[in-house]
Amino acid sequence: MSLVQNVRMDFQPIERPADAFQQSVSAEELQAVCHRVFGAGGRVVSAVEMGLGMYNSTYRVTVENQARPVIVRFAPEPDRQFGSEREFMRNEYATVPYLTAIAPLMPKVIAADWSHELVGRDYLVQTLLDGVPAPEGLRRHPRPTWTAFFRQLGEITRTVHSVRGRAFGPVAGPAYETWSGAVIGTLRDIAADLDAVALDAADLRKAEAIAAEHHAVLDEITEPRLLTGDLWTVNVMVAEDADEPTVTGVFDLDRTSWGDPAADWPIRMAAAKQDERVAFWETYGERDLSPSAAWRARLYEILHLGAVRLEHHRLADTSAIAGTYDAVAALLPRLA
Template identity: 45%
Template sequence: MRYQSIDRADDACQRALDAELVEHVCRRAVGADHQVEAITELPWGTYNNAYRVDLRAGPPMVLRIAPERARQYRVEAELMRNEYAVAPYLAGISELVPRIHFADFTHQMIDRDYLLQSFLPGVPAPEAMGQSARPRWASLFHQIGTITRSIHEVAGRAFGPVANARFTSWGAAVVAHFRSVAEDLQDTGHVRDLADEAERLSDVLDEITEPRLLHGDGWTVNFLVDPGSDELTVTGLCDWDRAEWGDPLADWAIQRALLRPGTEREAFWIGYGQPRTVASGIRQEIYRARHLLGLRLDLIRPGRSSGAPTDDEIATNDQEVGEILDRLRST
């Protein structure tokens, strides 16, 4: 069997596994009747380890292995189990999402969750965008809008992560998220104050009474496209492990689409089926802070592939969060 891994820092969230252990995990996942010919670690993503698994007979598959629980932030706990729970709710876009063939959360073999999925064709959209004329990007954003709308049309019964939707109100779910992030950051300032402000303003958040399915990370990096397509045709959607039931305005796809008006991103709103509106008000301020804190967690993640963050990156993030906090306090 051929095995190829990626060298990572010892403290990396994506901790490498040795060839023998990965092969052992693969054999449990694919079954004794299938012979594994090659296992190749994929460079995509920053959280789970992902491996392409080539079998002697049959199509390639993807083995994804979550970090050990001790390496997960509180707000990211058991994301792979959340992803597993979300899969049935993506029936409307089933042709674009990988099928889960096997999942093992027992920790009998390794102290990490893992699952085996079908291998989707295509390359990450940013890779194809870099080789495509900019006017062609509009087609991609149009497709992302259409897919995002399909996801948002799925309604739930409670708020919060799909695998643990335990909140009867959206405000309670958002406040709990902020408090978990504060614990992750060991924060005694802005983040705890944001949680307090969100709680004070929870009546505005609670105007959202119907939980809708949010992908949580549905932007270009998690869309696969056909590299040979002139129009950047979407072939797959990955990594819905941060999916939750909540307010569509809070979804990462909506927040990203609101940026850079007047560019190719405007096509998102045509696909989504509604005009672009300038999102403002209390809820948008809270959601903006929420996503900034998600970026902060990624900045400080041990062993991140892009290297340690600069003091300026941390300071800028903190300043932007502080400015939002000031505006919330003035309401």
Template identity: 35%
Template sequence: MESITKNRQSPDVLRAMIERAYGPGQVPTGEGWADELGHGWFNVAYRIRLRDGADVVLKIAPPPHIEVMTYERGAMSIELNTLDLIRTQTSVPVPEVHFADRSRELCDADYFFMPYIDADNLGIVSGELPAAERDAFMAQLGAANREINSIGGPGFGPLAGPHDTSWRRVFTGIVEDVLTDGERRGVDIGWDYDTVRAVITEHAASLDEVTEPRLVEWDLWDSNVMVRDGRIACVIDHERAFYGDPLIEAGFTGTQLSAFGDPAPFMRGYGHPELTATQQVRRRLYCLHLMLIMVIETVYRGHTDTKQYDFARPLLDEAMALLGRTRR
């Protein structure tokens, strides 16, 4: 996926990063030792072959002069913190961080190295899998996601704070940031921004049911899952995590928006019963939040085609309809 947030670097800079992380003896020579991994949407990532033949991945944050959405600021620090939490407090497989550099001395952004995971990306191969095999993977993902959600937080909000005792205040603030981002860049979301704000306010009481802050990935789609030999080998891309309501996780999206697929295998693996009426309202708010981001981020990413916008805009209308607003 092409995006202006991808902070590509020259071979000389990549070599300097490798030397700092692994020492001069591992700096590769010749050609063909670096390949960009193209399926990411935000950071640039390279598959690097070190001089001893080991494959690693280098992930580089966006350049500082590129404007990102409010919730994406400091995303690499979020990912590093999340990896540490998951690795130390769960059995969910995540990459080891070999080296992280936030000095901005070699390039204009943070970066880190991790091992290359020799496995298939579930989001890429899922269309080729028998339905039973895909369902089995999604059930495994549900179980892994529940284990991640078992990690409690000191309060709702960003991992590094500030924290709040009210999920209502935090979530409505998250949505307000997204709406403000959209207004700042004049993004056409198909609705008056204040109408969306009114819908959020009308249904915000459903958020008060959430009283325990939990670590949530929010972005744990099948495209962030690596699989091998019938099992999840690794979960990647943890840069959007925060302390919130587990129901905001991606695996529950299909309970309200059928375009995101059947959620039953994920929910079965998670062990989550059918949603209550209040939970459905919350999940619809989370769907609206997701669709707002998918529409608005197309401008921030500088997408060169309208594929994502064209997908998300009708679903934003659908999310609004689920919350009682339809076009006259």
């Protein structure tokens, strides 16, 4: 991280290669945004780019006329976004009214701007959450105490999943009348993105065909529920000095959608290992282990693997990309 002195601010962007997916904004652009949002007195004193996320460009910004630092997040430029991930920030903003049940844990939106008048990217200005990122905070506690964290995560997930919707698919759209339509549409979009970056999508298309053939199993899900999309440790804050890991905030819920709760990312992650995370189920509740639910879970895993493959491509992680093909190949015969 290099220190740049510009427009009378301490500006600390993260240095990345020119072809990296994430790209910083300029100090002048950041100052223009804060002047628009906070008025003539909104001079930026310092701005530090935060490197936790792998999609948006996020800054912790100290503004002269604000009592606390704020968070300013910039979406990738539109032509850098995959079709299956388009306008995630707008999807996150559209979800805010449905997350009131966990509002005390969420950052407040100070301003949102999709106009591209100042920067050719969508941006959000939000309040700063208390605490430290959970990956860092958990390491400060003995592993046996991590069960407290996962119980809280299970309760938060259950609360979000209790919110009912009217259609399936991303909160900001497109909307689907059936759950099978949403799943098939997502698989199709991911396959198209893989094509666009010259990665083989044949396995995703086979999964799409199987989903269409067995759509009735998917359409046993008739009530859309709110899915967090990406809730896990990297998107959670914990208290700095509590006796045990205590959740103080959750953020970056930009992959939210309406669908089957069993398809949500925290369900996948909670089931991935038999370690402290099994405490998640103590507050979330028991999983449906029926044959139909097990079939759907295998299809959801393929869908997740497709999205993960795109993320590994963004990070130029060739070996991890190969691993997704092996994992999907092992699952496909179990869907036939």
